[in-house]
Each structure stands twice: as structure tokens, then as C-alpha cells.
Amino acid sequence: MAGSEGNKLWGGRFVGNTDPIMEKFNASIAYDQRMWDADIRGSKAYVKALQKAGLVTPEEMQQILSGLDKVFGEWSNGEFQIKPGDEDIHTANERRLKELIGEAAGKLHTGRSRNDQVVTDMRLWLRDAIATLKGNAIELINTMVERAAVEIDILFPGYTHMQRAQPIRWSHWILSHAVALSRDVEQVEEIRRRVNVLPLGSGAIAGNPFNIDRELLRKELNFDDISINSMDATGQRDFVAEFLFWGSMCLTHLSKMAEDLILYSTKEFSFISLSDLCDPFMPRQNAVFRLSRD
Structure with a gap:
């Protein structure tokens, strides 16, 4: 050195x-x-x-x-x-x-540490991401509800263990996925509440020595609350882990719906037909391939 x-x-x-x-x-x-x-x-x-x-x-x-x-x-x-x-x-x-x-x-x-700066940035960025994802989920739910209303009279076989079990309405299948997504929206709102806590002003671990007005910071950055312990504020990332679990669960719900649509579009079932909308980079692949990849 x-x-x-x-x-x-x-x-x-x-x-x-x-x-x-x-x-x-x-x-x-x-x-x-x-x-x-x-x-x-x-x-x-x-x-x-x-x-x-x-x-x-x-x-x-x-x-x-x-x-x-x-x-x-x-x-x-x-x-x-x-x-x-x-x-x-x-x-x-x-x-x-x-x-x-x-x-x-x-x-x-x-008076600002990388510690409180970094975690503040993470919370701000994640808060924005949550707003976008929540908006997208609500838009999808609204579309599904509208679609269910239009197709409420279409009858459809309900399956258990891949065997026909009971007759249901097609709208019932659509809304089963809309309900799951509505829970995802509720859960991400709860996560946002825990994300939206201001850590800035915590310093490295022992607070800020220069009489920084944290209430001013909270208002400027639109946080709901202020962290109450500087060591916890700068040292924990449980809000990230919580969001990652939520993302995994939400994608599991979407994957379940996508897999149903793929199955119902096969020649063996032929309940639905998918759009011929193509992948711009793979023009021979239609929407079924998009469902299987996305």
C-alpha cells in the first residue's frame, strides 16, 4: 500500500x-x-x-x-x-x-453516512417500484373483472386432478385468478407501509451529530414515518426480503393462470384460442410461447 x-x-x-x-x-x-x-x-x-x-x-x-x-x-x-x-x-x-x-x-x-444514504435510496426506489407493480396488478384485475362480466354465461368444466369434476362458469375461472391478485395487492400495500419509513439522518449507526431536522426530511421525501433506532435503520434489509417473497408469490399466481391458459389452448382441450400476436424477434412463436416464457 x-x-x-x-x-x-x-x-x-x-x-x-x-x-x-x-x-x-x-x-x-x-x-x-x-x-x-x-x-x-x-x-x-x-x-x-x-x-x-x-x-x-x-x-x-x-x-x-x-x-x-x-x-x-x-x-x-x-x-x-x-x-x-x-x-x-x-x-x-x-x-x-x-x-x-x-x-x-x-x-x-x-453528517450523512453511506449507510443511511444507501438504505434511503433503496426505500425510495422500492416505494416507486411498488407503486408501479400495484398499478399494473390493479389494471389486470379490472380487465379480468370486465371480461368475466361479458362472458358470464359461458359454461366450463371444472377440473380436479386433471379430471372433469363439476360444471362452472368461465367467469368463475377468471375471477379465481383476479381474487388471488387482489390479495397480492393487499399484501404489497402492507409492505409499502413498512418500506415507507425514513432512515435518513441515522448516520452510520449512532445518529446524526448536526441537529438535522428529520421531520423536514420526512416531508420532503414523502415518508409516512421516521425510523426510531439508528442501528436498526441502517443495518436491516428485512423490507427487501419481504418484497422479494411477495414478488415470488405474485409471480406464482400469474404462472398458475398462464399454465391454465396454455393447457386450455391445446388441441386436447381446445377451450380457448390464443392471439396470433408474435414475438417480434421470433415471428413464428405465437402467444402460447409468450405465456410459457413470461
Whole structure:
């Protein structure tokens, strides 16, 4: 290890530079760059809290906000250039901000740890993803309910163990899957409630020493609650695990419906016919292949 000062934004007391192999191993920018918007939103809220605490001047705050708006514009327009030293989205945005506005960018991270910054970004990003997925599920449920109403008089054999058991309505089959998806919507709403808790201001593990107004941060970022223990706030990811289980269950419900549709479209059953809508890259494959893959 060389005795010269390192070039990392998080360098602090460390000297020298990390080994190139470690650079590649440690880099997460390929994955977490999708959180660019959440990272910028978190930083914009935090600099407002810094200004209220008297840690940056109003002029510096406006300079940082303007710079962050420019970084946002570059990402939005597909113009942001990721550089080799950008190990993660946080490093990338801070590096670019410093290029745009100079030394004032260095004040943005005052009192903020990577620990509370990262988990805040994760919660913001996941909250947005939940809103999108919930909206998609509700749209599908509404379509299924409308379809069931139109086809309510169509009779259909109900199966147990692949044997015809009882007559049912086709609409009953449709709504059986709509009901499962409605539970998925209810469950993801509960998950969102636990996701939507503000960790920013927790520091690394022991809180923020600069009298940062966390209520201001909560309002700026539209969180419902504020975390009550800094070690728990920065150290746990159970909300991610909970969401992953939900995703697995939701996809299981969709897979069950897709498998039924595939089966009912075969020549052996011939209950339904699927659209000839093709895969643009595989024009000979119709919708049944889409169901089996998706």
C-alpha cells in the first residue's frame, strides 16, 4: 500500500489506492445505477436540512440544488457518463456534482453516512417500484373483472386432478385468478407501509451529530414515518426480503393462470384460442410461447 493519499470520496484516513481487482469486485454501479433518481431526491432533501441546520448557506444550497438538477437532466436524457472510478451510483452522482459546481459539492455529505444514504435510496426506489407493480396488478384485475362480466354465461368444466369434476362458469375461472391478485395487492400495500419509513439522518449507526431536522426530511421525501433506532435503520434489509417473497408469490399466481391458459389452448382441450400476436424477434412463436416464457 502506497503512502500517498487515496482518491476515494470515502477515503478519509485511508491512504493509497485500492487494487484494480478489488475495484471490479466491489463496484455495484452496474446494478444500483437504476437508483439514480432516488439518490438525487435524497440529496436534494438532505441539502435543505443542512441549510436549515446552518451547515450550508442559502447560496450554497441553491448551487447544490441547481447542480443536482443538471445531474438529473443528464440521467433523464441518457447523457450521464459513468466513469471507471464510479464504484456505485452515490459515488457517480457526487463525482459529477463536484465537476459541475466545484467545492460546494463537498458539503453535501456533511453528517450523512453511506449507510443511511444507501438504505434511503433503496426505500425510495422500492416505494416507486411498488407503486408501479400495484398499478399494473390493479389494471389486470379490472380487465379480468370486465371480461368475466361479458362472458358470464359461458359454461366450463371444472377440473380436479386433471379430471372433469363439476360444471362452472368461465367467469368463475377468471375471477379465481383476479381474487388471488387482489390479495397480492393487499399484501404489497402492507409492505409499502413498512418500506415507507425514513432512515435518513441515522448516520452510520449512532445518529446524526448536526441537529438535522428529520421531520423536514420526512416531508420532503414523502415518508409516512421516521425510523426510531439508528442501528436498526441502517443495518436491516428485512423490507427487501419481504418484497422479494411477495414478488415470488405474485409471480406464482400469474404462472398458475398462464399454465391454465396454455393447457386450455391445446388441441386436447381446445377451450380457448390464443392471439396470433408474435414475438417480434421470433415471428413464428405465437402467444402460447409468450405465456410459457413470461
